[in-house]
Amino acid sequence: MTRSNWSVPETEVVQRVHERLDGDRTDVLATIVDVEGNAYRRPGAKMLLDEAGEGVGSITAGCLEDELLVAAESVRERGRPELVTYDLMEDDDDVWGLGVGCNGIIDVLLEPLTDAYRPAVEAFDEGRSVAVLTVLEGGDGGDEGDGRDRRDGGDALLARGDRAYYHPDEGLLATPDGEPATAWPDELTGPAADLAERGRADTVELDVSGTQLEVFIDGLAAPTELVIFGSGHDVGPVTELAAKNDFRVTVVSFRGSVDLQARFPDADATVTTSPASIDEAIDLDDCTYAVVMTHNFVDDRLTVERLLDSPVPYVGLMGPHKRFEEMVEAFESEGTTFDDAALSSLYTPMGLDLGGGSPYQIAHSIVAEVLSVSNDRTPDHLRTREGHIHDRVSVDSTDDIPSQ
Amino acid sequence: MTRSNWSVPETEVVQRVHERLDGDRTDVLATIVDVEGNAYRRPGAKMLLDEAGEGVGSITAGCLEDELLVAAESVRERGRPELVTYDLMEDDDDVWGLGVGCNGIIDVLLEPLTDAYRPAVEAFDEGRSVAVLTVLEGGDGGDEGDGRDRRDGGDALLARGDRAYYHPDEGLLATPDGEPATAWPDELTGPAADLAERGRADTVELDVSGTQLEVFIDGLAAPTELVIFGSGHDVGPVTELAAKNDFRVTVVSFRGSVDLQARFPDADATVTTSPASIDEAIDLDDCTYAVVMTHNFVDDRLTVERLLDSPVPYVGLMGPHKRFEEMVEAFESEGTTFDDAALSSLYTPMGLDLGGGSPYQIAHSIVAEVLSVSNDRTPDHLRTREGHIHDRVSVDSTDDIPSQ
Structure with a gap:
């Protein structure tokens, strides 16, 4: 390979x-x-x-x-x-x-x-989170053929290998054909929703009419959106490193003359717009992270003003803190103020304090910060962290998985 | 471009x-x-x-x-x-x-x-730090031609554009021809040594016989060495991201059958050796950072044992902390102990706590940690850091540089 x-x-x-x-x-x-x-x-x-x-x-x-x-x-x-x-x-x-x-x-x-996996990749492509549920041990304890036969009856049971999908945005547990998965216990929807949104996977054990049902739930979270405002050369390394780290990157330029897709080939999308029309071009929701680096004070200010008034959980602004203080003065002269909750989403100077000064080092520090915020981590050394490196999910898991 | x-x-x-x-x-x-x-x-x-x-x-x-x-x-x-x-x-x-x-x-x-710049790149290529000194304002206040004439006399003065090099490993201030730079004040060697080792640049002002001499000192630090022990696929993203961040990367494998250079094209050097022969293959000095990820317990243990007994300031070890505790038991059963100073260089699990779990996310977190340690930074959000983002150098600088 x-x-x-x-x-x-x-x-x-x-x-x-x-x-x-x-x-x-x-x-x-x-x-x-x-x-x-x-x-x-x-x-x-x-x-x-x-x-x-x-x-x-x-x-x-x-x-x-x-x-x-x-x-x-x-x-x-x-x-x-x-x-x-x-x-x-x-x-x-x-x-x-x-x-x-x-x-x-x-x-x-x-x-x-097979096509039984298609609902997962289609949801992912559409930017929707999805959970893929697979029966590891059926409620009847039987094998695949056995279970399939019985599912047709009124007392439907699930068998090893059976599959369903949970779409959190629809609140729907569905078969690979898109039909409601009536044979699957409702208790699975809670962990499926949680794991889908968090992009985590775990195995859930349920008691169904006195027998154990074991279901592997694989959450495919929609890729986290990173919107980069700016079209300078320094946007390039940020785009490249963010894409490698699984962000879906959109570059937003306020300069019409630039061929953005050629300049930033790692971007998933590029948009040319004006600061006044950001909302028409970009969906500013609570799953979108934003980095502001137009190097133009007024463009940066108008963009930050809009972002701080949106549900976007991370607004990174390039430049020294003094530059943002100047922005605040401009906001205040217009009668615009932001409360502490809004300001808590603002990171300026953006990036983690790694000490580097080259374009890639600056980009590395910015992407590291966005990663840590999007994963709700305090970006300290892992050696100082208590407990496990990986998040543990809140549902019960089993160690009794049949082995080869 | x-x-x-x-x-x-x-x-x-x-x-x-x-x-x-x-x-x-x-x-x-x-x-x-x-x-x-x-x-x-x-x-x-x-x-x-x-x-x-x-x-x-x-x-x-x-x-x-x-x-x-x-x-x-x-x-x-x-x-x-x-x-x-x-x-x-x-x-x-x-x-x-x-x-x-x-x-x-x-x-x-x-x-x-011109060739007047050659000593800088040659030193850099050899992995030696160097400072490039350029006169911005001559001690005689005259222009270039003027100064050059007078430098031939016994009362040599420096003129705008004159150049010298400082090699910290030789303690030598030299002309581009490699001769001792006798016309240059000795006071420049202190800031030149400091800036060369730190890879920083600043302007120094000196009073020479009653007139101002202004010298720009551009420190080119030798690239920081990162030695990666391991040859698994996961070494690839670490090598790639470290190289982008200006580390000089050496991949050390204990498996002879792998074509390391083909597998890790971003590595500056590759070495195949055994845990017992690390010292013969690699220079373990206080400018070398080490990452241990062989995924083999014994290889990792022997490597960590050697590294903790060396001046290497950073030893990153992949895996949970419990794995290192098992190593400590093995060390102790052999009568080997490490003091707190040695253990302070050990980072395990290695990497910053960014929350990512993909190969690139793991590599991003490792390289971010090595960057922060090599730059002596606490890897917090820059917005919480007091003062300037960039280090300020300790020598005097001037704001009175002639403009165009």
């Missing part, structure tokens, strides 16, 4: 899934369902494996990929999803193993890529 | 200077000497302009580049350095200007690129 295919941003993995769905080959999609111990990626991490053994995305730092290829070939041949457990802990006395590249127990869902 | 030429890492600007010195054309090198007010780059920022008007590097976020091209053409024709001042503040009542892309007063040194 080539370097560039392994380390693609997550958004590109989903894009690739969409492309391959439209193709005539059957790829195998691998998704981490559960990890125990020390693993590089967390549940929800994905890798797409084609028939030639080429992969896009990453499940581990390279330790499992060969084994995955073999398992994927078997899944492709059988045409059915499988849950495979890789135990990289060699024995109990030597918890951290010898000779292997990773440590921990990793459960991976392998599935032939 | 193309996007990629503008936002190149600083190290690539110096590399380009070297290439163009070896060519047969005369480029013009622009260096920021002083900024007042609100400027994107700080003193020492460089841009190289060729005869076709193409530039590499950046002085501003795009606001001055057209004017610079005109001035560079004049400098190329006259064959002499010039100090040009750009006043982007339109008038005192409207400090932040209207319609212009930047604000502030920027002094730029423009010089035809």
Whole structure:
């Protein structure tokens, strides 16, 4: 596998899934369902494996990929999803193993890529969050064929491999065909909504009529929108690094003469407008992060004025704090004031204090700040953080996943 | 100018200077000497302009580049350095200007690129820090020709445009020909050493026999070395982002079968060795930062053990803290202990707490941490930082630089 295919941003993995769905080959999609111990990626991490053994995305730092290829070939041949457990802990006395590249127990869902996955990538492409629900252990304890038969009856039960989607914006739990998923317990909608919005994955166990139902819920959050106001050269490195970090980047220019898409090829969208017409061009909601770097005082001021009066949770402004103080004077002379809640969304000078001064170092510090704010983190050293690095989700998870 | 030429890492600007010195054309090198007010780059920022008007590097976020091209053409024709001042503040009542892309007063040194600059790039290429000293105002108050004549006499005086180099590793102030720069005051060596090591630039004013000597000192610090132990796919994004942030990256692998340079094209060097032979392969000094991510417990442990016993100021270790605690048990069972000073250099889990989990997000957080530690910063939001974003150097600077 080539370097560039392994380390693609997550958004590109989903894009690739969409492309391959439209193709005539059957790829195998691998998704981490559960990890125990020390693993590089967390549940929800994905890798797409084609028939030639080429992969896009990453499940581990390279330790499992060969084994995955073999398992994927078997899944492709059988045409059915499988849950495979890789135990990289060699024995109990030597918890951290010898000779292997990773440590921990990793459960991976392998599935032939079929149209049953299309609702996920279509929602993602439309910028809508979605949760993909997969039955790991059916309420009847039976296997796939068994369950499918019984679902047609009035006392429908779910079977291993059954799938549904939850769309938070519609509040709808649906089958891959888009029909209401009436066979699925309503209790799943709460965790599905939470995991979809947060882009996290976890396994939920439910008791259904006295038997255990185990469902893997993979939340695909809509990519976080980053809107960059400005069209100077310094917008380039910010766009590039933000795209690598899975932001969906829109560059907004107030200068009509620039070919924005050619200048900022990493941008997902470019818009030319005026400060007075921002609202017509951009959706300023509470999932949109904004960076203001037009280098023009009046343009910056009009943009910041509009952003501080919007639900946008992060408004980064380039320049020294004194420059913003000048803006405040201009606001006040117009009778405009902002309360503390609005001002708490303003970051100026924007960026984390990393000490760098080159264009890339400045961009690195800005993107690091947007990442930390969008993930609700205090950007300190991880070594000082208590507890786990990764967020733990609030729903119950199980350790009793059947292994290979 | 193309996007990629503008936002190149600083190290690539110096590399380009070297290439163009070896060519047969005369480029013009622009260096920021002083900024007042609100400027994107700080003193020492460089841009190289060729005869076709193409530039590499950046002085501003795009606001001055057209004017610079005109001035560079004049400098190329006259064959002499010039100090040009750009006043982007339109008038005192409207400090932040209207319609212009930047604000502030920027002094730029423009010089035809000649062999007089070669000692700087050669030192930089060798990984040695160096300071480039340029007389802005001569001790005799005269112009260049005037000064050059008098320098031949016993009562040597310096003239505008005269140049010397300070090599901290040799403690030597030298002319571009490599001779001792006897005409230059010894008082310059202190600030030159400081600025060279820190990679900062400033202007120093001295009183020489009753007249003012004004010298711009441009410190080119050797690129900070980042040594990455590991050869998994996840090393790729760290290498790529570190190189963009001006680190000189060496990838060290303990697996002989991998073509490291092909796998990590952004690495400046690759080394295959064993944990027992690290010292023979790598210079572990106090300017070297280390990241340990072999994903192999024993390899990681042996590497960390060696690094904690070296002057390396930063040892980043991938994985949860519990994994390091297991290492400590292994160290202790061998009778090896580390004091608090050694352990203070250890960062595990490595990286800043930005909340991301994709390969690029993990790499972004690691490189952000190395940047902050190498620049001696607390990686908080810049908006909470008191005082200036950029370091101020400790030597006196002047605001009285002659303008265009």
